[in-house]
Amino acid sequence: xxxxxxxxxxxxxxxxxxxxxxxxxxxxxxxxxxxxxxxxxxxxxxxxxxxxxxxxxxxxxxxxxxxxxxxxxxxxxxxxxxxxxxxxxxxxxxxxxxxxxxxxxxxxxxxxxxxxxxxxxxxxxxxxxxxxxxxxxxxxxxxxxxxxxxxxxxxxxxxxxxxxxxxxxxxxxxxxxxxxxxxxxxxxxxxxxxxxxxxxxxxxxxxxxxxxxxxxxxxxxxxxxxxxxxxx
Amino acid sequence: xxxxxxxxxxxxxxxxxxxxxxxxxxxxxxxxxxxxxxxxxxxxxxxxxxxxxxxxxxxxxxxxxxxxxxxxxxxxxxxxxxxxxxxxxxxxxxxxxxxxxxxxxxxxxxxxxxxxxxxxxxxxxxxxxxxxxxxxxxxxxxxxxxxxxxxxxxxxxxxxxxxxxxxxxxxxxxxxxxxxxxxxxxxxxxxxxxxxxxxxxxxxxxxxxxxxxxxxxxxxxxxxxxxxxxxx
DNA sequence: ACATATTTGCTGAACACTCATTCAAAATAT
DNA sequence: ATATTTTGAATGAGTGTTCAGCAAATATGT
Numbered sequence: 346x347x348x349x350x351x352x353x354x355x356x357x358x359x360x361x362x363x364x365x366x367x368x369x370x371x372x373x374x375x376x377x378x379x380x381x382x383x384x385x386x387x388x389x390x391x392x393x394x395x396x397x398x399x400x401x402x403x404x405x406x407x408x409x410x411x412x413x414x415x416x417x418x419x420x421x422x423x424x425x426x427x428x429x430x431x432x433x434x435x436x437x438x439x440x441x442x443x444x445x446x447x448x449x450x451x452x453x454x455x456x457x458x459x460x461x462x463x464x465x466x467x468x469x470x471x472x473x474x475x476x477x478x479x480x481x482x483x484x485x486x487x488x489x490x491x492x493x494x495x496x497x498x499x500x501x502x503x504x505x506x507x508x509x510x511x512x513x514x515x516x517x518x519x520x521x522x523x524x525x526x527x528x529x530x531x532x533x534x535x536x537x538x539x540x541x542x543x544x545x546x547x548x549x550x551x552x553x554x555x556x557x558x559x560x561x562x563x564x565x566x567x568x569x570x571x572x573x574x575x576x577x
Numbered sequence: 578x579x580x581x582x583x584x585x586x587x588x589x590x591x592x593x594x595x596x597x598x599x600x601x602x603x604x605x606x607x608x609x610x611x612x613x614x615x616x617x618x619x620x621x622x623x624x625x626x627x628x629x630x631x632x633x634x635x636x637x638x639x640x641x642x643x644x645x646x647x648x649x650x651x652x653x654x655x656x657x658x659x660x661x662x663x664x665x666x667x668x669x670x671x672x673x674x675x676x677x678x679x680x681x682x683x684x685x686x687x688x689x690x691x692x693x694x695x696x697x698x699x700x701x702x703x704x705x706x707x708x709x710x711x712x713x714x715x716x717x718x719x720x721x722x723x724x725x726x727x728x729x730x731x732x733x734x735x736x737x738x739x740x741x742x743x744x745x746x747x748x749x750x751x752x753x754x755x756x757x758x759x760x761x762x763x764x765x766x767x768x769x770x771x772x773x774x775x776x777x778x779x780x781x782x783x784x785x786x787x788x789x790x791x792x793x794x795x796x797x798x799x800x801x802x803x804x805x806x807x808x809x
Numbered sequence: 810a811c812a813t814a815t816t817t818g819c820t821g822a823a824c825a826c827t828c829a830t831t832c833a834a835a836a837t838a839t
Numbered sequence: 840a841t842a843t844t845t846t847g848a849a850t851g852a853g854t855g856t857t858c859a860g861c862a863a864a865t866a867t868g869t
Binding site: 404405406417419420425426 | 854
Binding site for chain 1: 714
């Protein structure tokens with residue numbers, strides 16, 4: 346069970362919120378945490394549990410313990426375990442999409458630079474954690490038999506793959522390459538997903554090595570556009 | 578529950594096994610099935626259940642029903658659910674290894690032909706079924722938190738990847754390519770695993786298209802060795 | 810300011826249910 | 840007759856869900 350002061354904790358908390366109202370948010374911990382903050386906290390605990398124990402052994406008790414809250418809490422903030430898991434997947438999908446969206450914006454308007462950025466951001470520190478990869482993989486494992494998961498995992502690609510394809514097409518025209526762009530794009534995207542899978546399995550593969558492998562692919566596919574250090 | 582005749586079913590079964598002792602094995606169904614046959618039967622039912630319901634919803638009751646046998650049967654032939662699942666994964670790993678082993682034998686001794694065969698056999702009818710892919714993926718999802726699964730999923734690569742690397746190395750020397758062979762091999766293997774993942778997800782991707790994408794990769798990586806139709 | 814009422818967030822014990830496992834009895838094979 | 844295989848009901852541990860009640864925060868009254 347988690348320890349928690351009963352009577353006198355009030356005074357402590359009041360002092361904290363008034364004296365050390367430091368920085369960012371008025372809502373931080375204790376009762377004061379807003380609904381959205383709690384949901385966030387529970388989602389993080391869910392990712393932890395998925396990474397640590399896997400999908401099939403993730404229990405609400407474990408999530409609650411991980412968040413330092415009580416047993417019934419999930420059914421209060423989410424309606425059910427199922428809803429919590431869906432919200433968790435949704436959160437990860439949104440984060441992923443936001444990440445490559447931002448990378449694309451920063452990349453300028455040359456196609457080569459954009460493709461490079463898109464590949465690089467998949468191996469970004471923020472996204473490509475063992476913890477997050479394990480959570481993704483846990484959902485993949487269940488996706489086949491759960492349409493909702495499948496939709497959310499797939500939504501990852503709807504826009505993404507279109508952009509990828511368009512970029513490969515552009516580079517092909519620029520460089521006069523001979524390949525068939527659809528197959529090329531598919532193989533490239535699949536390669537990055539496969540690298541994620543291997544990173545998660547953890548055969549001593551590092552983020553850097555995985556990224557280097559993806560880059561190696563870019564080099565052979567688009568030799569006139571890239572060097573190992575980046576777009577020309 | 579599964580329906581089953583009680584008293585008179587014996588006669589029916591006897592007639593089947595004596596009159597219609599058709600073809601292959603003396604041991605087929607009914608009591609007569611040997612230990613090994615029953616285990617096999619239960620493993621197949623397990624793969625079915627993994628594919629249909631996913632890892633977390635696969636129950637012994639479902640496996641037993643799928644095999645047309647009673648509830649307690651798994652604990653008789655396997656000691657526990659855990660052991661059944663491990664035996665199932667072991668079976669799939671063995672089948673996979675046997676498949677690429679055979680493909681390699683048939684490919685002759687030219688490195689290009691061998692690599693081509695190795696890539697092709699991953700998309701073979703026998704191996705690359707939705708059913709089997711879903712089962713693989715179910716195990717991948719749990720592998721992170723289960724050393725035993727991880728070992729069996731990883732064993733897939735121990736020899737495999739060595740051979741792959743050696744072949745890429747050979748082709749590089751023959752063709753005077755400029756890439757770094759480790760990264761190249763890793764990206765290629767990862768690409769095929771990623772294609773499996775996508776096949777399983779089922780975005781209207783077919784075995785043929787997935788194979789074509791892998792081939793597209795081979796073409797750009799080893800342009801002097803391959804055409805879309807095969808090794809030169 | 811202080812007291813009281815109401816709302817909101819949270820708790821944890823109780824409940825219902827699923828499911829792996831056990832085992833005595835039955836069916837079958839040798 | 841004995842050994843082996845199979846059955847299916849019983850068992851018990853584990854887990855998601857419910858809900859009455861508690862406590863903090865806020866609103867309202869004096």
